[in-house]
Amino acid sequence: MIAIVDCGAGNLTSVRKALDWLGQRALITSDPQQVANASKVIVPGVGHFAATKTLESKGLKHAIEGAISGGTPFLGICLGMQWMFASSTEAPDVSGLGIFAGECEHFPAEVKSPHVGWNQLHLANVSRLLRDIPDQSFVYFTHSYRVPKIKGTVATCDYGGTFSAAVEREHLFGVQFHPEKSGAVGLRLLRNFCEMTC
């Protein structure tokens, strides 16, 4: 069972719909026990970084940290990926999971924000999550904050400079775009995640 964690922000239905279509059993939950027992964990979410505080108050952060340290594959989508970093200037007093070093920052003033629409991935490193996804593939973004390119970056995107579109380390994955809204490319990515064994 894949747990789609409900952090009270974002469209969980669309993520579940995509997993349904892929024939995966998935459950939208805010129950720490179900997260702890899940075979895989997905944290979707759009919106304000402060919304991730809900995860802490409901004991979900603790359950997710436990699952991750036990080797459960984890995928953060959009806000969920930002939460994998240490912090965000959007809510400086809220700390993320800190899986990746770096801080999430607002797009520079020269470009329209939010960054909304289809933009291209530039593959930057070997990736299990992006297996069989061609370089320059188009995916759908909608966000105002982004994380810099780091050691774990496996794909970048260009908008107001280069930022991390996908990050990966061992069984931990994050994507700034919305695979559930990125057509065939996004479904391929979700299938790659679902088929991982550890």
Next chain:
Amino acid sequence: MLTKRIIACLDVDGGRVVKGVQFLNLRDAGDPAELAAAHSRAGADEIVLLDISATSEKRKTLLDTVRRTARELFIPFTVGGGVRSLDDASAVFDAGADKVSINSAALSEPSLISCIAERFGSQAVIVAIDAKRNTDGSYEAYARGGRTPTGRDAVGWAREAEGRGAGEILLTSMDRDGTGKGFDCELTCAISDVVRIPVIASGGAGSAKHFAEVFQQGHADAALAASILHYGMTELADLKRELAAAGIPVRWPC
């Protein structure tokens, strides 16, 4: 590079897709779920479903239509028409929409914009503006499907909507809607240049050249296409190929 989006629009009434010319003379154009899937396969970057039903009875059909359309659609999906409250919006999101488009309700109760944005995020709120050119060259926002003039300046209203948390503006030129004579680039530019959020141009698409114009001269971030697609006048693939050839960044091949 961030691409210019081509958004396929389905006007639905009582569960069927219809498309009028200047808001009148409705013609039946098919099943919403089938058409949405077909447009997605053909390269549409998003789907907008606008409910133009007048009665509450037909309105109930909408949520079923949304659910059915969303089921196998894996590109962004917006639903508009008749969304008057946070509850209406919630129901539409629950049925599988990613964004709602609000128009008349936002004009009469502007706080609805921030209300939905705070709950679902700005990216989920599109404020639709139906604008008509006045004799003095200014643009006025109309409510109730273009039936009621509001006396509000469309440009000022767009800025206010942005300030209240709208994530995008869907701007329809009433003068051009359904005519196939091309988008109103002046109107689109007037609004696109004063807001920081994306502007979706609508009304008047008749050829690929019109799309190129509204992106280049109208500074639109996206453009809506309805009747031009439904009756096979233009294939999406051809449209995107032509735009790419004109140097406009589009998602192609996709």
